[in-house]
Amino acid sequence: MEPSDVRRSRSPFDLIMNQIRRKRTTSDRKSTSGRFLSHQVDSGGISEDRETEEEKGGTSVAPDPADLEDGVCDMGWGRVCVFVQRLGKRADSRTLSLAYCDLTATDALELATLLPCLSLLEELDLSWNELIGGSLRLLTSHLQNVGRLRILRLSSCRLAADDIMALGEALEFLPLLEVLDLSWNAGVGGGALQGIVGKVHPTLTELHLVACQLTETDADVLGSVVSVLPRLRVLDLSCNTHLARTQTPTEGGGMYKSTAEVDRLEGLFLSLSQTPSLTSLRLHDCGLTGGSLNLLGGSFQCLGSLCQLDLSCNKGVAGGLSILCPHLAVLSHLSSLDLHLCCLTREDLRALIEVLPSLPELTKLDLSSNKEVGGVVSDIVPALPLSQIKLLPLNGCRLTYESFSSLALAMPYLRRVDVSWSKVVGGRLSLLLNGLQPSILQELRLSSCDLTTEDLLHLAAVCRRRILSTLRVLDLSYNRGVREEGWSGLLAEEGLGSLEELDVSLQTLTSNPSPLTWLPALLTALPRLPALTRLSLQRWTLTTQAREQLNHSLRKRNVLLEVDTPTSASSSKQERAEEAPCEE
Structure with missing residues (x-):
């Protein structure tokens, strides 16, 4: 008799006993009679349980009985449910997420x-x-x-070298593994990565090693791992500051760069030629230098599928981007290029401007926190594929009036606009807003822009025309120059129905208290902001009554309200008093 015939011939008594073996909690059970009467002849106990829990929006999804052997996993699945539910998680036969559960070695053994x-x-x-x-x-x-x-995720588990060795031995039994995440484990660096060399199957498509304290020695090992992964699509090595650069103290106590840094990275970057499917390469804060970029650029010829390239927070590349830019031209499918906080020079930016016309699919270019960018925005914007560009953050770029005016050309296409910390915006916000198209913009960040009351009234007029109906994030923080009528005028409009986050906080340690005189306008506006999930009013002075009114207006809504507590306000006053003599 075939196994399937055995399942179909089981008696109702067997089915009931299988349910008892599950050890389910009383609250999850149905009455035995109800279960018996509703049972189909050809169905197993597990599938009926799954239907019961799904109907209730329950906490577990049992495996399909057709995929399991009779009796063996009936009792086992009950144990799985008990274990997972004890941790406050949902049992699922295909996906098991136990992140943030404070698991111990005993729990690992039980699992x-x-x-x-x-x-x-x-x-x-x-x-x-x-x-x-x-x-x-x-x-x-x-x-x-x-x-x-x-998919196997083990980020931030304090893994040691022995753990990585044990994992390497187990990887041989996982021939279908596609995603391996070992991020935020300092023990991975320092040579432990050697434990997985030759153990990872070529099916792997994503490898995440963020903040693993990888060193230049690990770069060679990593090259050996990557070279046998032809299907790799995502490689994330971010926040490994010593991967490309190791500093060694000299006899006099000074610091100098290791001369081996370029040679060490050569093996890693050469191995990228074996990953033609790579679409995302993230090297954020990896200590890259100009020499590193030269080696990296040489591998681009084999990375025709690359869409995302993150080189941000690598200050050592300053002056060396001009070496990489000619190689960027071969990345015709590049859609995202992140170079924020790289201390780019004018020479770097001129080289970038020359290559931008060769990147027709570019939708995101992040040059924020590079002070020299402000002087060349007028050249960058015309070089971009404006019909494609969606993100062009320029916060912290020392924008000039000319560059600010040039940015207006890109406004009809941008999904997110961030010109925070640009004082030139104050009094000129209309230059940006006049170029907006309806239902396009999703984020508008204008923190510390010296905005005026007139700027906010102009923003209110744009809302009135329903131009910002898709806006989700509005950051107007650190703009003390706006008077009450500006805030009230903006909140009086009804064109912000999709807004999820609103930040109108003031600077820390302001000299004079700022009472929230426009609270009535805010209370009136809240019902017109049904999507709101975060409201920040930090450093505004709120009376006890005002706090109660705000809390009452938001009592039935899941909104994060960020306001200063009376204690923090008193602390701020004390800090200002302590700093006053120093200022004198």
Whole structure:
């Protein structure tokens, strides 16, 4: 008799006993008679349980009985449910997320014993459980029971070298693994990465090693890992500041760059030629230098699919971007280029401007926090594919009047606009707003722009025309020059129905208290902001009555209200009093 025939021939008594073996809680059970009467002849106990929990919006999704052996996992699935629900999570036969559960070594061992009952598991997330560091072998020694696993996340688990070695041994039993995330584990760096060399299957498409304290020595090892991953699409090595640059103290106590830094990265960047499917390369804050960029550029010829390139927060590339830019021209599918906080020079920017016309699919160019950008925006904007560009953040770029006027040309296409910390905006906001098209802009950030009352009234007029109907984020913080009529005029309009975040905070330690005199306008506007999830009013002076009115208006809404507590206000006054003599 075939196994399927055995399942169909089970008696109702067997079905009831299978339900009892699940060890489910009383609150999740139906009456035995009800279950018996509604049961179909060819259905197993597990599938009926799944229907029950799905109908209730329940906490678990059981495996399909057609995929499991009779009896073996009936009892096991009940144990899985008890274990997962005890941690406040949802049991699912294909996806198991136990992130932020404070798992211990004992929990890891118990989970290991349950893996044979999770043969259908495709995603396992144990991130942010620092107590399992040093004991991962208890779990990895049983990973052969989940051979269908496609996603494994172990970020911020305090993994040590022994853990990585144990993981490497287990990876051989995961031939379908596509995503491996070991981010925020300092123990991965310093040579431990050697434990997974030759163990990762070529099916891997994403490798995340953010903030793993990788060194230049690890770069060679990483090159060996990447070179055998032809399907790799995402490689994230962000926040490994010593990956490309190691500083060694001299005899006199000074610091100098290691001469081996370029040679070490050569192996890694050469290995990228074996990853033709790579679409996202993230090297944020990796200590890159001009020499690093030269080596990286040489690999672009083999990366025709690259769409996202993040080189941000690498101040060492200053003056070296001109070496990389000619290589960027071959990345015809590049859609996102992030160069914020790279201390770019005028020479770097001129080289970038020359290559921009060769990037027709570019939708995001982040040059923020580069002071020299402000002087060349008038050249950057015409070089962009304006019909494609969606994000062009220019906060902290020392915009000039000429560059600010040039930015207006891109306004009809931008989804997000950020010109924060640009004093030139004050009194000239209309130049930007007049170019907006209806239902396009989603974020508008104007923090510390010296905005005036007239600027906000002009913004109110734009709202009145329903131009900002899709706006989700509006940041008007640190603009003390706006008077009451400006705030009230903006809040009186009805064109911000999609707004989710509103920030009108003031600067820290302002000299004079700022009473929220426009509170009535705010209270009237809140019902017209149904999507609001965050409202920041920090450093505004609120009376006890005003606080009560705000809380009452938001009592039935899930809105994060950010206001200063009376204690913090008193503290601010004390700090100002202490600083006053110093200012004198």
